[in-house]
Amino acid sequence: MNAPLPELAPGFAHTAAQRAVPPDLLARLQQLFGSRCSTATSVREQHGRDESSYPLTPPEVVVFCESTDDVAQVVALAAAHAVPVIPFGIGSSLEGHLLAVQGGISVDVSRMDKIVQVNAEDLTVTVQAGVTREQLNREVRDLGLFFPIDPGANATIGGMSATRASGTNAVRYGTMRENVLALQVVTASGEMVRTGTRAKKSSAGYDLTRLFVGSEGTLGVMTEITLKLYPLPEAVSAAICHFPSVDAAVQATIQIIQMGVPIARCELLDENTVRAVNKHDRLTLREQPMLLMEFHGSEASVKEQAQTVQELARDFGGEDFQFASTPEERTKLWTARHHAYFAAVQSRPGCRCLSTDTCVPISKLAEIITVCKAEADAAGMPYFLVGHVGDGNFHFGYLLDPDSAEERATAERLSHQMVQRGLALQGTCTGEHGVGLHKMGYLVEEAGEGAVALMRSIKRALDPLNIMNPGKIFSI
Amino acid sequence: MNAPLPELAPGFAHTAAQRAVPPDLLARLQQLFGSRCSTATSVREQHGRDESSYPLTPPEVVVFCESTDDVAQVVALAAAHAVPVIPFGIGSSLEGHLLAVQGGISVDVSRMDKIVQVNAEDLTVTVQAGVTREQLNREVRDLGLFFPIDPGANATIGGMSATRASGTNAVRYGTMRENVLALQVVTASGEMVRTGTRAKKSSAGYDLTRLFVGSEGTLGVMTEITLKLYPLPEAVSAAICHFPSVDAAVQATIQIIQMGVPIARCELLDENTVRAVNKHDRLTLREQPMLLMEFHGSEASVKEQAQTVQELARDFGGEDFQFASTPEERTKLWTARHHAYFAAVQSRPGCRCLSTDTCVPISKLAEIITVCKAEADAAGMPYFLVGHVGDGNFHFGYLLDPDSAEERATAERLSHQMVQRGLALQGTCTGEHGVGLHKMGYLVEEAGEGAVALMRSIKRALDPLNIMNPGKIFSI
Numbered sequence: 001m002n003a004p005l006p007e008l009a010p011g012f013a014h015t016a017a018q019r020a021v022p023p024d025l026l027a028r029l030q031q032l033f034g035s036r037c038s039t040a041t042s043v044r045e046q047h048g049r050d051e052s053s054y055p056l057t058p059p060e061v062v063v064f065c066e067s068t069d070d071v072a073q074v075v076a077l078a079a080a081h082a083v084p085v086i087p088f089g090i091g092s093s094l095e096g097h098l099l100a101v102q103g104g105i106s107v108d109v110s111r112m113d114k115i116v117q118v119n120a121e122d123l124t125v126t127v128q129a130g131v132t133r134e135q136l137n138r139e140v141r142d143l144g145l146f147f148p149i150d151p152g153a154n155a156t157i158g159g160m161s162a163t164r165a166s167g168t169n170a171v172r173y174g175t176m177r178e179n180v181l182a183l184q185v186v187t188a189s190g191e192m193v194r195t196g197t198r199a200k201k202s203s204a205g206y207d208l209t210r211l212f213v214g215s216e217g218t219l220g221v222m223t224e225i226t227l228k229l230y231p232l233p234e235a236v237s238a239a240i241c242h243f244p245s246v247d248a249a250v251q252a253t254i255q256i257i258q259m260g261v262p263i264a265r266c267e268l269l270d271e272n273t274v275r276a277v278n279k280h281d282r283l284t285l286r287e288q289p290m291l292l293m294e295f296h297g298s299e300a301s302v303k304e305q306a307q308t309v310q311e312l313a314r315d316f317g318g319e320d321f322q323f324a325s326t327p328e329e330r331t332k333l334w335t336a337r338h339h340a341y342f343a344a345v346q347s348r349p350g351c352r353c354l355s356t357d358t359c360v361p362i363s364k365l366a367e368i369i370t371v372c373k374a375e376a377d378a379a380g381m382p383y384f385l386v387g388h389v390g391d392g393n394f395h396f397g398y399l400l401d402p403d404s405a406e407e408r409a410t411a412e413r414l415s416h417q418m419v420q421r422g423l424a425l426q427g428t429c430t431g432e433h434g435v436g437l438h439k440m441g442y443l444v445e446e447a448g449e450g451a452v453a454l455m456r457s458i459k460r461a462l463d464p465l466n467i468m469n470p471g472k473i474f475s476i
Numbered sequence: 477m478n479a480p481l482p483e484l485a486p487g488f489a490h491t492a493a494q495r496a497v498p499p500d501l502l503a504r505l506q507q508l509f510g511s512r513c514s515t516a517t518s519v520r521e522q523h524g525r526d527e528s529s530y531p532l533t534p535p536e537v538v539v540f541c542e543s544t545d546d547v548a549q550v551v552a553l554a555a556a557h558a559v560p561v562i563p564f565g566i567g568s569s570l571e572g573h574l575l576a577v578q579g580g581i582s583v584d585v586s587r588m589d590k591i592v593q594v595n596a597e598d599l600t601v602t603v604q605a606g607v608t609r610e611q612l613n614r615e616v617r618d619l620g621l622f623f624p625i626d627p628g629a630n631a632t633i634g635g636m637s638a639t640r641a642s643g644t645n646a647v648r649y650g651t652m653r654e655n656v657l658a659l660q661v662v663t664a665s666g667e668m669v670r671t672g673t674r675a676k677k678s679s680a681g682y683d684l685t686r687l688f689v690g691s692e693g694t695l696g697v698m699t700e701i702t703l704k705l706y707p708l709p710e711a712v713s714a715a716i717c718h719f720p721s722v723d724a725a726v727q728a729t730i731q732i733i734q735m736g737v738p739i740a741r742c743e744l745l746d747e748n749t750v751r752a753v754n755k756h757d758r759l760t761l762r763e764q765p766m767l768l769m770e771f772h773g774s775e776a777s778v779k780e781q782a783q784t785v786q787e788l789a790r791d792f793g794g795e796d797f798q799f800a801s802t803p804e805e806r807t808k809l810w811t812a813r814h815h816a817y818f819a820a821v822q823s824r825p826g827c828r829c830l831s832t833d834t835c836v837p838i839s840k841l842a843e844i845i846t847v848c849k850a851e852a853d854a855a856g857m858p859y860f861l862v863g864h865v866g867d868g869n870f871h872f873g874y875l876l877d878p879d880s881a882e883e884r885a886t887a888e889r890l891s892h893q894m895v896q897r898g899l900a901l902q903g904t905c906t907g908e909h910g911v912g913l914h915k916m917g918y919l920v921e922e923a924g925e926g927a928v929a930l931m932r933s934i935k936r937a938l939d940p941l942n943i944m945n946p947g948k949i950f951s952i
Contacts (some may be wrong), residue, residue, distance in 0.1 A: 121734060123840035127717055162861055164679040177686070178654055183514050193926035199835040200867045201651050202904035203640040203690055205911055205919050205949055206931045210653070210686035214679055231736035258597060260707035262738070262773075301777050333838035359675040363597035391676045428678035443681050454938060455682045461937035462930060 018103040021060040022381050025081045027065060029105070032073060036064040047086075047106040050093040051153070053352045053402070054437065054451055056136070057099035058104040059086060062384075066111050068184060068192055068223040074107055075221060075467075076190025082465045087217040089130060089156030093163065094355055095436025097216055101471040107221055115139050116224060124181060126226040129158025136227075145229040148173035151432065152341065157225050157407065163434035164214030168337070171257075171390030172264040172296065173230065175432065180213050184224035187323055188463035198226060211458070216434050217469035219462050233296035236264075237306055238330040241318040246270055246289045246373060246385070250366040252316040253291065253389045257362055261305055265294035266390035267337050270373070273344060273384040277336040280343030285336060286320060290335050291389075294330075344384035351382070351399040354411045358422035359393040359431030368425060369394060372418045379410050393431035419445075435473045443474060477676075494579040497536040498530065501557045504873040505539060505581070508549060511539040523562075523582040527629070529828045529878070530913065533575035535562060535582040542587050544660060544668055544699040550583055551943075552666025558941045559583055563693040565606060565632030569639065570831055571912025573692055583697055589626040591615050592700060592873060600657060600674050602702040605634025612703075621705040624649035624740075627908065628817070633701050639910035640690030644813070647733070647866030648740040648772065649706065651908065656689050660700035664939035668828040674702060679943040687934070692910050694944035695938050709772035712740075713782055714806040717794040722746055722765045722849060722861070726842040728792040729865045733838055735788065737781055741770035742812050742866035746849070751819060756819030761812060762796060768813050770806075813862070820860035820873055827858070827875040830887045834898035835869040835907030844901060845870060848894045855886050869907035895921075911949045919950060 029037045038044070039061050048058025067072045078085045084104025091098060100106065112128035113135065119125065120143045127136060134154045136147050151160060151167035159165070161183070166175035173179065180195030195208035212219055243249035249268055256263055268291055275287045291313070295305040310321055324333045345353050360368055369385070370400070376383045376396065387394030394416065398411035419429045419442050429435075429442035444452050452474055459466070459476065466476050505513045514520070515537050524534025541547045554561045560580025567574060576582065588604035589611065595601065596619045603612060610630045612623050627636060627643035635641070637659070642651035649655065658672030671684035686725035688695055719725035725744055732739055744767055745753075751763045767789070771781040786797055800809045821829050836844055845861070852859045852872065863870030872894065874887035895905045895918050905911075920928050928950055935942070935952060941950050 098647065115601075119837060119839065121730070122837040123734070124837065126482075142651060164677075164683070166677055170677060174654070177677070177683065178650070184800060187926070187930065191926055193930060194924060195921065195927055197904045198897075198902040199869075199898075199904040199907065200838070201640075201642055201646060201653070201869065201907050203833075203906045203908050203910045204904050204915070204922055205690070205928070206695075206934060207653065207683075207690050208923075208930055209642070210683045214681070214683050219682075231734065233736070249687045254597070258599070260709070297777075298780055300780055304776055310501045357679075359597040361595065361600065361674045361676060361750055362676070363595065377809055393675075393677065423673075426674040428675040428680050430679045431675065431677050432679050434679045439680070446673065446680055447684075448670060450663070450667050451671055451679070451684055454663065454684055457937040458682060458687075458934055461933040468682045 004469045011226055018159050020103060021081055021083050021105065022081055025077055025083060026061060028077060029061060029074070033063050038062045047088050047098065047108065048100055050091050050096065050098045052094050052096045052226030052436070052438065053354055054096045054099055057101055059100035059153050060103050062106045062108055064108045064111055068186065071107060071109070071186045071223050072190050072192055074105060075186050075188065076394060076428040078105055078467055079188060079190055079465060082467060084470050085221070086469050087158065087221045088164065089159035090132065090154070092153035092155045093436060094433045095162070095438045097434060097436045097469070097472060099437065101437070106452035109223070110156065112223065118143065119198065120145060122198060123229045124226055126224055126227050129156060129222050131157050133157065133160065140229060144232050146232050147227055147229055149176060149179055157227065158222050160208065161213050161222055161225050162215065162217050164432065166388070166432045168265045168267055170388060171266055172262055176213055177210060179228045180209055180225055181228060182226035183209050183212055183222050185212055185220040185222050187220045188465065188468050197224065216436065216472050218459060219468055226311050235297060235299045235302040236330065237295045237302045238324045238333045239293045239306060240322050240333055241313050242286045242290045242291055242320045244288065246319045247366045247370050249289045249291050250369060250389055252313045252318055254362050254365065255312045256309055257390055259308065261308055262297070263293060263305065263309065263390060264296040265292070267292040268387040268389040268394065269336060269340060273340050273386055276343040276347040277339055280346060281335055281339055283336065292334065294357050304307060310436065338422055340384065340386050341397065344399065347353045348382055348399040350401070352402045353416060354400060356396045356415050356418055357430045357433040358418050358427060359391065360422050360425045362392040364425040364427065365389060365392050371421065372396060376414055376418060379414060381407070381410050381414060391431065392427065437472060440474055478798055495559055496579060497559050497581065498557055501553055501559060502537060504553060505537060505550070509539050514538045520894065523564055523574065524576055526567050526572065526574045528570050528572045528914065529830060530572045530575055533577055534574035536579050538582045538584055540584045540587055544662065547583055547585070547662045547697050547699050548666050550581060551662050551664065554581055554943055555664060555666055555941060558943060559944050560946050561697070562945050563634065563638065565635035565696045566608060566630070568629035568631045568635065568706060569912060570909045571914045572946060573910060573912045573945070574641070575913065576856055577913070585699070586632065588699065594619065595674065596621060597707045598674060600702055601705050602700055603633050604700055605632060605698050607633050609633065609636065616705060620708050622708050623703055625652060625655055625766045633703065634698050636693065637689050637701050638693050640908065642908040644741045644743055644864060646864060647742055648738055648809040652689055653686060655704045656685055656701055657704060658702035659685050659688055659698050661688055661696040663696045663700050664941065664944050672702065672824055692912065692948050694935060695904060695944055696948055711773060711775045711778040712806065713771045713778045714800045714809045715782060716766055716798050716809055717789050718762045718764045718766045718796045720764065720793045723842045723846050725765045725767050725791040725867055726845060728794055729788045730838050730841065731788045732785055733866055735784065737784055738773070739769060739781065739785065739866060741768070742773040743768040744865040744870065745812060745816060746861035749816050749862055750812065752819040752823040752860060753815055756822060757811055757815055759812065768810065816860065816862050817873065820875065824858055824875040826877070828878045830874045830876060830891060832872045832891050832894055833906045833909040834894050834903060835867065836898050836901045836903030840901040840903065841865060841868050844897050847897065848872060851893060852890055855890060857886050867907065868881040868903070916950055
C-alpha cells in the first residue's frame with residue numbers, strides 16, 4: 001500500500017490537482033442519501049483501492065446508489081460543483097481505475113443488482129450495472145442460457161463493460177465489445193441517455209455503445225447494460241494436455257485456431273503456474289506447460305473438436321490428455337486455472353503481483369512469450385504465466401516483494417520490455433484489463449499522438465469539466 | 477431522378493447551404509492531381525447519385541485519389557477552405573450517402589484497390605478502402621481463407637465499413653462492426669491516424685475503430701482497413717425449403733436460432749420474390765415463402781446442422797427440402813436470392829424501388845412482417861420481401877412508379893409505419909444500410925434527443941468545420 005505510483009511516459013505526469021468536495025455539496029448529498037452517503041474512513045478506504053499494486057487513494061465521499069435516478073442526481077450535483085465522479089462496482093480492476101487521484105465522489109453501484117429484463121426467446125438480458133457475472137449466470141441457467149464472458153474475477157457487468165473485459169471464453173464468444181447490445185448511461189451532465197437497441201445489429205448512427213464500452217468511466221456512468229446470451233451448449237467437454245515447452249503449447253494453439261476449430265476456451269499455464277497450483281491444491285499435475293481447453297456444441301461436434309485438437313496437439317509433443325464431460329469433473333480439471341492467481345501469489349508469501357496484459361497477433365505469440373520468459377528467468381524475477389492463448393493474450397504475473405524498490409523496478413522493466421515487443425509485433429499493451437493509470441504512456445506509444453488527440457477531443461466534448469474518472473486513460 | 481427529397485422529421489430540414497469550391501482551391505487541386513481532378517458533367521453526375529431514389533445531386537469536383545497521401549492532401553485543402561468532402565467508393569449506397577447536398581469535393585477512392593498485407597497465419601488482411609469484397613475474396617481464396625460479409629452489392633470495403641454493412645453471412649460471422657480490427661483514417665483536419673492493432677482484442681482506450689465504422693464518412697475518410705479473415709470451411713452445404721406462410725418460415729428461423737444451430741446464412745424470400753425470380757430466371761420454384769440456408773463446418777457438423785434444421789422446419793410445415801453441396805449446385809440454389817432485387821424491379825418495368833431496412837429482436841420478427849405484408853397488400857402497393865431473418869433484419873422493396881406522387885407517398889407511409897412498429901418492438905430503423913439522408917428523423921426517434929446530442933458533440937469535436945460528408949445522419 002505504500003508503493004509509489006509508477007512513472008508514466010514523459011508528459012503524462014499524474015496531476016496533483018485535488019478537487020475538494022465543497023461543504024454545501026457534501027451537505028446536499030447527505031441530505032439526499034442519508035446513510036447511503038458515507039465519509040467514514042473504512043468506507044472511503046475500501047473505495048480507494050483495487051486489485052492493482054497502487055497505494056491507497058480514497059475518494060472524499062462514497063454514495064451507494066440504488067437506481068439510475070440516484071446516479072443522475074449525484075452526477076448532476078458533481079457537475080454543478082466540477083467535482084470528480086468515480087464509478088465503482090466490486091473493486092476488481094487491475095490497473096488503478098478506481099483510485100481517486102483527483103479526489104471526488106465514488107459512485108458505488110453494487111446495490112444496483114437487479115436483472116431488469118430477460119428475453120430468453122431473443123437471447124438478450126438487461127441488467128443493472130452492479131449485477132455480477134456469477135449472479136447473472138445463476139439467474140439465467142434455468143432458462144437454458146448463459147453469459148460466456150469470464151474474466152476470472154466475479155466482476156460486475158458495469159465494470160466488465162467499462163474495461164472491455166473478456167477472459168477465457170472470448171476465443172469463441174468474443175469480448176464485452178461484441179456482447180453488449182445496448183446501454184443506459186448517465187452522462188457527465190447528469191442526463192440519462194440510451195444507446196443501441198435490442199436488435200442484434202444496427203447501422204443507426206455513431207456506435208455510442210462501443211464508445212462507452214471500454215471508456216473506463218471517463219465518459220459517463222453505465223447504469224443498465226443489455227447483453228447477448230447464449231443457449232447452454234448441448235454438450236461441453238474439457239481437456240488438459242501437457243507439452244514439453246511453452247513454445248510447443250503455443251504452436252499447437254496457433255494450429256487449432258488456424259484450422260478454424262470452434263474451441264470455446266484455450267488456456268495456457270506455464271510450469272511455474274502448474275507447480276504453484278499443485279502445491280496450493282495438492283494436485284499431482286505434471287509440472288510442465290499445459291493447455292486447458294473446453295469444447296462446446298452438439299455431442300458429435302464436441303467429440304470431433306476434441307479429436308481434431310488431440311491430433312494437432314500430438315504433432316507438437318502434446319501428451320497425457322485428460323478429458324472431462326460432467327460438470328463436476330470439468331470443475332476439477334479447471335481448478336488449476338481458477339486457482340492459478342491465488343496459488344501463485346501464495347507461493348511467495350507477502351508478495352504483490354504485477355500483472356501484464358499484452359495481446360499480439362497469434363502468429364507472434366510463441367516468439368514473444370519465449371523471449372519474455374527468458375528475460376524474467378535471467379532477471380531472477382519470480383513469475384507465473386497464464387494466457388488466453390487462443391486470442392493471443394497472455395499475462396505474466398511478477399511476484400515482487402513490495403518493500404524492494406529493486407524488485408519493483410525489475411518487474412516494471414520486464415513489463416516495459418514486453419509491451420515494447422508487443423507493440424512492435426502489431427499487438428496491444430492491454431488485451432482486457434484497460435489502461436487505467438498504469439498504461440497511459442503505453443497508450444500513446446500504441447495509438448500514436450494523433451489517435452490519442454481524437455480520444456481527448458471526444459472526452460472534452462462529452463465531459464467538458466473533466467469530472468468523469470479524471471486522470472485515467474490519458475491526461476487532459 | 478426528379479423525385480423530391482422525402483420529408484424528414486421536424487427540425488431536420490435539409491440545409492440548402494451550398495459551400496462553393498473557390499477558384500483558387502479548384503486551381504490547386506487541378507495543379508496537384510491533373511487529369512485525376514475532374515469537373516466534367518458526366519463524372520460529377522456519376523458521383524452525385526447512388527442506389528437510392530434521390531434526385532441527382534452532384535459534387536462540384538471529383539478527385540480520384542490513389543493513396544492515403546492524396547486523400548490527406550485533398551482533405552487538408554478542403555479544411556483550409558471549409559469545403560465539404562464526400563468519400564466515394566463504388567456508389568452502392570441505398571440511403572443517399574453520396575449525394576453532395578452541400579456541394580463540395582467527391583473523394584473517389586476506387587483506385588485505392590491494393591491488398592496491402594495478408595497475414596494468413598493470423599487470419600487478418602489489410603486493404604485499401606477501394607478494394608471490393610469480391611476482389612478481396614478472389615485474392616485470399618487460394619490461401620484457404622475468405623471474408624464472409626456479403627451485403628449483396630459488390631461494395632468497397634471502405635463503403636461497407638462506413639455503413640457498418642452486414643448481409644447474408646452476419647448471422648454466424650457478425651457485421652463490419654465485429655470484423656474490422658484496425659483502420660487508417662484521414663481526419664477532418666487532413667491528418668492521418670491509425671486506430672486499433674492487429675491483435676484480436678484490445679482494451680487500449682476509446683474504441684475509435686468502431687466509432688469510425690458506421691460513421692458514414694462524417695468523421696473522416698477511411699483509407700486502409702484491417703479485417704478478420706476466416707478459414708474456408710471444410711464443408712459447405714446449402715438448402716432451400718418452402719413454407720405455407722411467411723409466418724411459418726420465420727417461426728422456424730426463430731427456433732433454429734434459439735437452439736443455437738451455428739447456421740451461416742438464413743434468408744427469407746416471400747412468394748412475391750419467388751414469383752419474380754421464377755419469371756426472371758425461368759426457374760420453377762414453388763411460389764411460396766422459402767428459406768435459403770447455408771451450413772459451414774466439418775463434414776459431420778454440416779450434416780448434423782442440416783438434419784436439425786430439417787426437423788425444426790418440418791414442425792412449421794417446411795417442405796420440399798433441396799440440398800446442394802458442390803459450389804455449382806450451391807450457386808444455382810442461391811440464384812433466387814442473388815437475383816431477387818433485379819428480378820423484382822424488372823417485374824414492374826420502369827419502377828423504382830424504395831427499400832426498407834428494419835431489424836427487430838428475433839422473437840418479434842413474425843409479428844412485424846405479418847402486419848407489414850398485410851398493410852402493403854391492403855394499400856395495393858407492389859412489393860417484394862427478403863430478409864436476413866436469422867438476425868431479425870428484413871427488407872421490403874416497394875416497387876413504385878416514379879411519376880406517381882401518390883405511390884411514392886404510399887410507399888413512404890408504409891415504410892414509416894414499419895419503422896414505427898420496429899422501434900416500438902425495441903428494434904432499429906436500419907439494420908445495415910445506414911441513416912444517410914433518409915432516416916435522419918428516425919434516428920432521433922430511435923436513439924432519443926440525448927443520444928443524438930452526444931453524436932453531434934462528437935461530430936463537432938472531430939470535424940469542427942462540418943466538412944466531412946455534411947448533412948448526413950443528423951443535422952448540425
